[in-house]
Amino acid sequence: MLGIVVVGGGQAGASLVAKLRENGYGGPLTLICGESVPPYQRPPLSKAYLKGEMDRERLFLRPASFYTDHDIDLRLGQWVTKIDPIRQILDVNGETLPYTQLALATGASPRRLPAQIGGDLEHVYSVRSLADIDAMAPQFVVGRKLLIVGGGYIGLEAAAVAAGLGLEVTLVESSPRILQRVAAPETSDHLRALHLAQGVRLLEGTSVKQLTGVGAVQGAVLTNGDHLQTDFVLVGVGVTPSTDLARTAGLTIDNGIQTDEQGRTSAPAIWAAGDCASFPHKGERIRLESVGHAIDHAEHIAANMLGANLPYVAKPWFWSDQHDVKLQIAGLNTGYDNVVTRQAGGCSTSIWYYRGNQLLAVDALNDPRAYMVAKRIIEAGHTIDRGLVNDQGTDLKTLLAAGLASGITTSRH
Amino acid sequence: MAKITYIEHGGRRHVVEVANGLTVMEGARDNGIPGIAADCGGACACSTCHVYIDPSWVDQLPKKDAMEADMLDFAHEPDPVLSRLTCQIKVADALDGLVVQMPEKQI
Numbered sequence: 001m002l003g004i005v006v007v008g009g010g011q012a013g014a015s016l017v018a019k020l021r022e023n024g025y026g027g028p029l030t031l032i033c034g035e036s037v038p039p040y041q042r043p044p045l046s047k048a049y050l051k052g053e054m055d056r057e058r059l060f061l062r063p064a065s066f067y068t069d070h071d072i073d074l075r076l077g078q079w080v081t082k083i084d085p086i087r088q089i090l091d092v093n094g095e096t097l098p099y100t101q102l103a104l105a106t107g108a109s110p111r112r113l114p115a116q117i118g119g120d121l122e123h124v125y126s127v128r129s130l131a132d133i134d135a136m137a138p139q140f141v142v143g144r145k146l147l148i149v150g151g152g153y154i155g156l157e158a159a160a161v162a163a164g165l166g167l168e169v170t171l172v173e174s175s176p177r178i179l180q181r182v183a184a185p186e187t188s189d190h191l192r193a194l195h196l197a198q199g200v201r202l203l204e205g206t207s208v209k210q211l212t213g214v215g216a217v218q219g220a221v222l223t224n225g226d227h228l229q230t231d232f233v234l235v236g237v238g239v240t241p242s243t244d245l246a247r248t249a250g251l252t253i254d255n256g257i258q259t260d261e262q263g264r265t266s267a268p269a270i271w272a273a274g275d276c277a278s279f280p281h282k283g284e285r286i287r288l289e290s291v292g293h294a295i296d297h298a299e300h301i302a303a304n305m306l307g308a309n310l311p312y313v314a315k316p317w318f319w320s321d322q323h324d325v326k327l328q329i330a331g332l333n334t335g336y337d338n339v340v341t342r343q344a345g346g347c348s349t350s351i352w353y354y355r356g357n358q359l360l361a362v363d364a365l366n367d368p369r370a371y372m373v374a375k376r377i378i379e380a381g382h383t384i385d386r387g388l389v390n391d392q393g394t395d396l397k398t399l400l401a402a403g404l405a406s407g408i409t410t411s412r413h
Numbered sequence: 414m415a416k417i418t419y420i421e422h423g424g425r426r427h428v429v430e431v432a433n434g435l436t437v438m439e440g441a442r443d444n445g446i447p448g449i450a451a452d453c454g455g456a457c458a459c460s461t462c463h464v465y466i467d468p469s470w471v472d473q474l475p476k477k478d479a480m481e482a483d484m485l486d487f488a489h490e491p492d493p494v495l496s497r498l499t500c501q502i503k504v505a506d507a508l509d510g511l512v513v514q515m516p517e518k519q520i
Binding site: 022041043044047048058061062063066069291292295317319321326328366367368369372373376400 | 435439442443445447452453454455456457458459460480483484486487
């Protein structure tokens with residue numbers, strides 16, 4: 001059974017095995033999933049699924065028959081404990097499995113609150129896996145008190161769902177503002193107003209000093225001196241790439257499993273895809289946590305495992321659903337030095353991030369047209385004059401044409 | 414349950430039964446039909462599940478909302494009448510016989 005083995009059954013692992021088969025790989029193919037369910041979509045976990053609007057069955061990326069039809073040995077609830085990159089074997093559930101090529105799609109793990117401040121109390125939940133959501137689902141009852149730790153996308157999406165279901169929601173964010181790490185103050189302001197209007201209590205510049213309770217959490221002491229009662233706690237304070245397996249196998253780790261532009265790790269015949277992997281991007285080394293990247297990166301690496309030799313060029317995009325707002329993000333705003341806000345009437349607005357005159361990214365709030373235009377311009381490596389963006393009289397299709405004709409290409413430093 | 418015909422850009426036809434309550438996108442995904450990417454999984458957040466509806470079916474589908482219309486406006490070669498995002502079309506008995514045509518590519 002010498003063939004390709006993929007470790008990790010998230011979006012990247014699932015996309016990778018599907019692409020290998022689609023591209024004609026006919027040899028043995030094994031997908032090892034630590035979770036006991038087949039690969040599923042994560043984005044709805046903090047949105048429609050948490051809200052109870054989406055059946056469990058619809059989360060699965062492929063029907064069970066897909067894996068048998070495509071002769072993929074799907075191993076559920078199995079964990080790889082060791083990789084020997086020299087002998088090209090790995091240990092999984094006490095069995096030794098050889099591989100010709102190995103792809104690591106081990107994903108990322110949610111950060112937890114330290115046990116010293118009560119992070120290991122019962123009813124303190126992470127928002128990462130289907131099991132996490134199923135465990136917390138019974139808590140989502142009208143009138144229950146929920147404390148959310150972390151004002152990033154996960155925390156804010158959960159806050160929107162909970163407030164919509166009639167829970168009493170308090171959200172604490174240790175930074176001076178929500179989304180500080182990922183968005184401009186303009187985007188934070190817009191979403192803050194939205195959550196406040198929906199009855200979410202937002203405490204920025206505030207963190208948890210101590211969760212209290214015996215066995216299960218019952219309350220929290222905050223750094224602003226508040227003592228509050230709570231029935232349960234959601235922790236959304238980011239993730240760390242799952243690199244333990246790679247590290248102990250001697251692979252180079254640098255903000256995730258280090259890969260080259262084709263997706264190769266430092267070890268022969270081992271590749272890494274998705275959330276767990278860092279890769280070169282415009283002269284820097286980055287890691288992306290998004291479903292769009294997980295799909296593209298994995299499919300790219302599948303092609304390279306079969307000899308395509310193509311560099312991966314990331315085209316980052318993200319989205320978030322909160323209350324009645326759909327936020328769509330094109331590009332990466334890292335390094336921006338100025339922003340332009342474009343009002344599109346009604347509740348539609350978009351925030352355009354620039355470094356100098358170069359458009360880097362756009363946050364579009366209920367403004368899919370702005371998102372689509374910006375995505376095209378950014379992916380083409382072009383830019384668009386700030387004055388045109390700022391002028392509400394400029395039609396978006398005119399913007400797109402102007403942007404694509406700009407000829408100013410993204411500097412690669 | 415509805416019988417739906419998906420026609421790839423190259424002309425290859427796939428006729429499959431799709432259960433009520435699923436979306437036309439999920440019908441393609443669950444049957445391994447290529448040409449509908451659905452990167453966002455059905456959240457109306459990308460536009461990679463774009464198809465052209467057979468003209469005889471256009472009026473029989475629920476109307477597009479503003480979000481879908483705006484996304485479609487910037488999809489690959491959209492048609493103002495025929496283009497739809499398949500993640501926004503729920504399957505019901507009334508859709509039995511629906512025919513959809515894939516675009517050249519999804520962007």
